[in-house]
Amino acid sequence: MSLQGTMPRRGWTRKRKRLAVIGVLGLVLALAAALVLTALRDQIVFFYSPSDLLEREVAPGQAIRLGGLVKDGTWERSGDTNVFVVTDGGAEIAARYVGILPDLFREGQGVVAEGALQPDGSFQATNVLAKHDENYIPKEVADSLRERGEWRPEETGGQ
Amino acid sequence: MSIELGHFALILALAIATVSAVGGLALWRRGPRVAQFLQQSAILQFVLVACAFAALVRAFAQSDFSLALAVNHSHSLKPMIFKISGVWGNHEGSMVLWILILVLFGAMVAAFGRNLPRPLLSLVLATQSLLTAAFTAFTVFTSNPFERVFPPPFEGNDLNPVLQDIGLAIHPPLLYAGYVGFSVCFSFAVAALISGRIDAAWARWVRPWTMLSWLFLTLGIAMGSYWAYYELGWGGWWFWDPVENASFMPWLAGTALLHSAIVMEKRGALKIWTIFLAIITFSLSLLGTFLVRSGILTSVHTFASDPTRGLVILSILAVLIGGAFALFALRAPKLRAGGLFAPVSREGALILNNLFLSTAVGAVLVGTLYPLVLDALTGTTISVGEPFFNLTFSILMAPLLLVLPFGPLLAWKRADIVAAAQRLVAAGALAIFLAILISALGGLSISLAPLGLLLGFWVAFGAIMDIIDRGRFGKLPPRESLRRIIKLPRSTFATALGHFGVGITVLGIVSTTAWESEVVTTLNPGETTAIADYAIAFDDFNEVAGPNYSAERGIFTVTDHNGGERTLAAERRFYEASGTPTTEAAIATYGFSQLYLQLGEPQADTHVLRIWYKPYITLIWLGAILMAVAGVVSLTDRRKRVGAPAQSKARRATEAA
Numbered sequence: 001m002s003l004q005g006t007m008p009r010r011g012w013t014r015k016r017k018r019l020a021v022i023g024v025l026g027l028v029l030a031l032a033a034a035l036v037l038t039a040l041r042d043q044i045v046f047f048y049s050p051s052d053l054l055e056r057e058v059a060p061g062q063a064i065r066l067g068g069l070v071k072d073g074t075w076e077r078s079g080d081t082n083v084f085v086v087t088d089g090g091a092e093i094a095a096r097y098v099g100i101l102p103d104l105f106r107e108g109q110g111v112v113a114e115g116a117l118q119p120d121g122s123f124q125a126t127n128v129l130a131k132h133d134e135n136y137i138p139k140e141v142a143d144s145l146r147e148r149g150e151w152r153p154e155e156t157g158g159q
Numbered sequence: 160m161s162i163e164l165g166h167f168a169l170i171l172a173l174a175i176a177t178v179s180a181v182g183g184l185a186l187w188r189r190g191p192r193v194a195q196f197l198q199q200s201a202i203l204q205f206v207l208v209a210c211a212f213a214a215l216v217r218a219f220a221q222s223d224f225s226l227a228l229a230v231n232h233s234h235s236l237k238p239m240i241f242k243i244s245g246v247w248g249n250h251e252g253s254m255v256l257w258i259l260i261l262v263l264f265g266a267m268v269a270a271f272g273r274n275l276p277r278p279l280l281s282l283v284l285a286t287q288s289l290l291t292a293a294f295t296a297f298t299v300f301t302s303n304p305f306e307r308v309f310p311p312p313f314e315g316n317d318l319n320p321v322l323q324d325i326g327l328a329i330h331p332p333l334l335y336a337g338y339v340g341f342s343v344c345f346s347f348a349v350a351a352l353i354s355g356r357i358d359a360a361w362a363r364w365v366r367p368w369t370m371l372s373w374l375f376l377t378l379g380i381a382m383g384s385y386w387a388y389y390e391l392g393w394g395g396w397w398f399w400d401p402v403e404n405a406s407f408m409p410w411l412a413g414t415a416l417l418h419s420a421i422v423m424e425k426r427g428a429l430k431i432w433t434i435f436l437a438i439i440t441f442s443l444s445l446l447g448t449f450l451v452r453s454g455i456l457t458s459v460h461t462f463a464s465d466p467t468r469g470l471v472i473l474s475i476l477a478v479l480i481g482g483a484f485a486l487f488a489l490r491a492p493k494l495r496a497g498g499l500f501a502p503v504s505r506e507g508a509l510i511l512n513n514l515f516l517s518t519a520v521g522a523v524l525v526g527t528l529y530p531l532v533l534d535a536l537t538g539t540t541i542s543v544g545e546p547f548f549n550l551t552f553s554i555l556m557a558p559l560l561l562v563l564p565f566g567p568l569l570a571w572k573r574a575d576i577v578a579a580a581q582r583l584v585a586a587g588a589l590a591i592f593l594a595i596l597i598s599a600l601g602g603l604s605i606s607l608a609p610l611g612l613l614l615g616f617w618v619a620f621g622a623i624m625d626i627i628d629r630g631r632f633g634k635l636p637p638r639e640s641l642r643r644i645i646k647l648p649r650s651t652f653a654t655a656l657g658h659f660g661v662g663i664t665v666l667g668i669v670s671t672t673a674w675e676s677e678v679v680t681t682l683n684p685g686e687t688t689a690i691a692d693y694a695i696a697f698d699d700f701n702e703v704a705g706p707n708y709s710a711e712r713g714i715f716t717v718t719d720h721n722g723g724e725r726t727l728a729a730e731r732r733f734y735e736a737s738g739t740p741t742t743e744a745a746i747a748t749y750g751f752s753q754l755y756l757q758l759g760e761p762q763a764d765t766h767v768l769r770i771w772y773k774p775y776i777t778l779i780w781l782g783a784i785l786m787a788v789a790g791v792v793s794l795t796d797r798r799k800r801v802g803a804p805a806q807s808k809a810r811r812a813t814e815a816a
Binding site: 028036046 | 507
C-alpha cells in the first residue's frame, strides 16, 4: 500500500479506490489460501497403527504418529532411555524414547507417539502423548483396535 | 432439599427465558412495557440460575454424596477451594456455570441498557433469552446436574487430580466470561438485523461489551496456557491443540471485531462486516465451548467431555448459528454503506488488521477441522500439528505486526504514510539495533529469531512512540509535552498499552522458542548438574503425604551465576481416590526467565530429571495481562462508558428545557 502514497490522490476515483481495496484483499486472501494449502500438504503428520506401518512401507525418517497399545511386559528403562513395544494386536513395532514419559503411560494402555521410523525398522519417538485422564484411549487407537477386533474397553479403561 | 430447589429454579429460569424469547421477538415493537418486562425477566433469570448454581456449590462444599455429580467429581478430603471448583470441573456443572454467565450478561444489559432505544433493548434481551432457553433446556433435559443417587455412597470418586489446581479453579470462569460475553455482541447483531437500525450509535453500545468479553477471554486463555505450562509438566505453553484453537479463534475474531467496531463508531463504515464479525465471534465461541466437548474432535487435554450428547448440542449450534446467518443474508444487503475513505487512512489500516486477523482465524479453523474432514471423506487419519500452525500463523501475523504501529498514527479518511513513517523512525531504528544486539549476544539458534525480535520490539516501541508523538516531545517544552500526554483520552493510552502488550508477548514467544535449553539426565541425591548459568544440586528425596494424595518429593538447590541460592521442590503425586499420578514441576523465576524442573519416576535408586531453561518466557503472559489491563483502561474511558452518550444527550435535553 505504500506505493499509493506516491501517486497523485486526485486521480483516485471512488471506483478505483474500491478496486484497489478489493485487489489488496483478494491478493492477501489468495496468498493465505496458497500458504494454507502448501502447509497442509507438507506439514501434516499421518497417523499409523503398527499394521498400517508395515503394510504401507513408510520411508524411514518421515515424521509420523504411531498409535497402539503398549505391549505388556515390554517397557524397559535404563536411565532416561525408555524402550517399549507398540502393538495393535496384529503387528508390533519396537519404540524408543529418551526423556520422561507422561504420568499415565502404562503397559496395556493406549499410546500415541510422534517420531520417525529408523532404518532398522524400529521407531524413534520424539514425543509421547498421553491424556491426563486415566480412562483415556486415543480415538485413532480405539478405531484401529476396533477394526482388528482388539477393542476391549473394560480392559483399557480404569487401571 | 436445596438440590431440589436448585433444580426447580433452573426449570423456572427455562420457562421464563422461553416466554421472554417468544414474547420479546413477537412484541418488540410494542414499546416500553415489553422492554420493561424483558428487563425484569432478565434479572429474574439471573437470580434463579444463581440459586441453582448456589445449590450445586453448597452440595459440593458439604460433600453431599446423595448428588450424583458430587459422587463422580468430588471427595470429602479435597481442600475446600477444589471442592468448589469441582462444580465446574465436569460437563453438567460447567453447563450451569456457562448459563449463569449468560444470564449475568443478560442482566447486565438490562441494568445498564436503560438508555438504549426500547425496541433495540427488547430485541437484544429477547435474543439473549432465546440463547438462555436453548442452553438451559439442553442442560435440564440431557445433562441434569441435580440427579440424586440412592443409597448415597460414603465417599466420592474425586476430581481428576490435574484439575485440582488453583489455576484451573479460575481458568474456566474467566474463559466462559469471555466466550459468553460475546453473546451480547451476537444479540446486538441479531437485534440490529431484525430492527434494521444499524448506525454509529449501535457500534458505541456494542464496543464496551466486546471489550469486556475480549479482556476476559484474553485473561482466560493466558491463564489456561500458564496452567498447562506448570501443571501438565510438559514444559510447553501452547500446543495448537483443538481445545486451545477453539479458544483462540474467538479471540482472534473478537480482536478483529474490537477494531472494526471502532471504524463503525467513528466513521459509520464497515457496518455489514462488523455485524458479520459479531455473529462469527460468538459462533466461534459456541464452537469453542462445544465442538471439542461433543467428542467430534479429540484433544489431549480436554476435560468434562461427553460425546453422547454431542449431536444434540451440535444441532442447537446449527440452528442458532444458521438462523443468525440466514437473517444476515436476508437483511444485510439492505444496509447502506457509509463513510468513504482513502486506502491509506486509519480505516484502511483497521481493514488490514481485520483482513489478517480473519485470515488467521480461517487458517486455524482449516487446520483444526481438516483432520476431521479428511477422515470423513477418505478415512485417512492425520494430525495437523504445530508445524502447520506455526508456519501459517506466523506468516500471517508478521505483516500485521509490521503495519500495526502505523495504525494509530494515521489520520481518519486520508492519511500521510510518509509522515507516519517519519514519526516511527526512532522506534524502528531502536528495534533493529536491539534485535541485532540480542541475536549477536544470544547466539543464533534459529534463523528467524532476529526477525521475530525485531517485530516484537517494533510493535512495543511503536506503541510508546504513539504516546510520545502525541505529546509532541522535542517540538514543545518537556513540561508542555507532559501536560499534553496527561490530558490524552484514556482510550489512547489503552490502545498504546494493548499494542505494547502484543509486542511484549511476541518478544516472550520469540526468545523462549529460540533460546530455550533443555537437559534430560539421571541424577541421585547428592549429585549436581547444570543448565544455562545455573547449577542444580539434588539435595534430598523423600516421601510426603498431602491431604488427599501421597507424593515423592525431590529437593533441589539452584545456584545462579551470582552465587544466590534457592531451594525448589519437585513432586510426583499419587492421588489415592482416583489412582492417578501427577507431576508437579518445580519452577524458579529469575527476572522474566524461568527454570523448570520435572522429576521422573524413580528406578533402581536413580532419578530421571528433565530441566528446561526458558528465557523471558513470562513475557508471554505478562503481555497478555497488559492487553487485559488496556481493556480495563479503555472501559474506564468516560466517552465509552455504557450508555454514557445517551445520558449526556438526555442531560442536554433537560438543560435546554
